[in-house]
Amino acid sequence: MPNFSLPDSVFAEAARQFPTPFYLYDEGGIRSTVRALRKAFAWNKGFKEYYAVKALPNPRILSIMLEEGCGLDCSSECELLLAERVGAKGEDIMFSANAMPPHEFAMAREMNAIINLDDISDIETLKNYGGIPETVCLRFNPGGVFGGDNDIMGVPGDSKYGFTPRQILEGLDILKGLGVTGFGIHGFLASNTRDAAYYPRLAALLLDTALDASRKSGLPLRFINLSGGIGIPYLPDEQPADIDLIGEGVRKAYRKALGERDDVAIYTELGRYMTGPHGWLVTRAMHLKDIHKQFLGVDACASNLMRPAMYGAYHHISVLGKREAPHDTLYDVTGALCENNDKFAVDRLLPKVEMGDILLIHDGGAHGFAMGYQYNGRLRSAEVLYRQDGQYQLIRRAETPEDYFATLL
Numbered sequence: 491m492p493n494f495s496l497p498d499s500v501f502a503e504a505a506r507q508f509p510t511p512f513y514l515y516d517e518g519g520i521r522s523t524v525r526a527l528r529k530a531f532a533w534n535k536g537f538k539e540y541y542a543v544k545a546l547p548n549p550r551i552l553s554i555m556l557e558e559g560c561g562l563d564c565s566s567e568c569e570l571l572l573a574e575r576v577g578a579k580g581e582d583i584m585f586s587a588n589a590m591p592p593h594e595f596a597m598a599r600e601m602n603a604i605i606n607l608d609d610i611s612d613i614e615t616l617k618n619y620g621g622i623p624e625t626v627c628l629r630f631n632p633g634g635v636f637g638g639d640n641d642i643m644g645v646p647g648d649s650k651y652g653f654t655p656r657q658i659l660e661g662l663d664i665l666k667g668l669g670v671t672g673f674g675i676h677g678f679l680a681s682n683t684r685d686a687a688y689y690p691r692l693a694a695l696l697l698d699t700a701l702d703a704s705r706k707s708g709l710p711l712r713f714i715n716l717s718g719g720i721g722i723p724y725l726p727d728e729q730p731a732d733i734d735l736i737g738e739g740v741r742k743a744y745r746k747a748l749g750e751r752d753d754v755a756i757y758t759e760l761g762r763y764m765t766g767p768h769g770w771l772v773t774r775a776m777h778l779k780d781i782h783k784q785f786l787g788v789d790a791c792a793s794n795l796m797r798p799a800m801y802g803a804y805h806h807i808s809v810l811g812k813r814e815a816p817h818d819t820l821y822d823v824t825g826a827l828c829e830n831n832d833k834f835a836v837d838r839l840l841p842k843v844e845m846g847d848i849l850l851i852h853d854g855g856a857h858g859f860a861m862g863y864q865y866n867g868r869l870r871s872a873e874v875l876y877r878q879d880g881q882y883q884l885i886r887r888a889e890t891p892e893d894y895f896a897t898l899l
């Protein structure tokens with residue numbers, strides 16, 4: 491079930507204060523999700539969540555994450571600059587880029603970020619750009635298919651990320667020769683999964699791989715990074731991931747691999763799970779077109795939320811003030827791009843919509859605004875934080891034509 495924790499009045503008031511379209515984020519919801527995650531992993535004394543900046547790269551949101559004890563996972567120069575801007579330092583930053591421009595290594599090293607190498611060739615690059623730190627993380631790609639017999643979770647064999655098993659061993663030998671004294675291992679083998687078996691299986695695989703590599707290299711394992719991938723219920727009949735069960739499953743895998751040892755920290759880099767349900771794209775019905783189908787045009791478009799156009803992803807839509815009304819009218823909900831896949835929903839039953847009605851597009855708090863673009867001269871929207879004190883704070887203004895023209899020479 492998508493997140494219906496805020497009453498319609500919260501969105502109605504926001505839409506009185508700010509022109510649509512805009513994103514609304516719920517501070518209280520974000521904070522309680524972080525706390526639940528930290529509680530589920532409290533048994534691990536080194537546990538730390540590095541929020542995936544790419545999911546919602548707004549400094550105000552990133553500050554909330556830091557206040558709640560999280561670090562930040564960055565993978566580009568601008569994301570490092572964002573982390574710097576909100577005061578993240580050293581071990582509060584994980585840098586896990588791939589196909590990385592060398593100067594970004596140097597920048598991440600200068601900030602003392604933890605470096606997560608994606609490829610064996612990165613070792614030479616890091617040596618030349620910023621230098622090799624004492625602790626390095628390696629991203630692991632086991633190849634093949636990841637999951638049980640009938641419940642495939644991901645296909646690492648097709649993924650562009652990580653070191654092969656053999657390269658992990660080779661890489662650690664090289665790194666040891668360059669002065670490394672300990673390492674971490676990172677894996678991201680499934681995306682948007684609510685299956686409570688994913689993290690525990692990943693933890694078991696990373697621990698097996700890394701403990702073997704540790705014995706062979708003589709380098710101690712300092713952490714495993716389970717990365718992102720925990721999903722959210724986008725569809726009305728889906729259940730949320732059970733974070734306590736996930737934490738407990740990882741604890742069992744940890745005990746099985748490490749016995750009484752507790753010197754290996756667990757890191758996560760969740761994005762979607764942390765903020766996805768706590769953001770809504772607030773848009774207004776602008777246009778109704780009755781041809782072979784009914785097309786309901788709204789003032790947001792795929793430039794504001796591209797997941798439906800790009801992946802055919804389902805985002806729940808509700809009509810403000812009509813939650814209880816019969817959902818008896820079939821619409822395609824569209825934006826204004828000259829691009830026929832600019833549809834937030836296809837064949838969606840909604841209450842009968844009047845022009846001017848406010849629509850909420852749910853679960854846009856991660857990979858929503860962040861994936862925005864300016865195709866067709868449609869500009870990025872504002873972002874508003876619904877604070878815990880009940881106030882609305884504009885945390886990013888909408889783009890204007892001046893912004894659109896600002897880079898032209």
Ligand SMILES: *Cc1c(COP(=O)(O)O)cnc(C)c1O
Binds near residue numbers: 678720
């Ligand atoms: C995108 C990404 C994440 C976050 O993924 P979610 O699916 O949002 O949890 C974490 N780590 C890395 C390296 C990523 O690229």
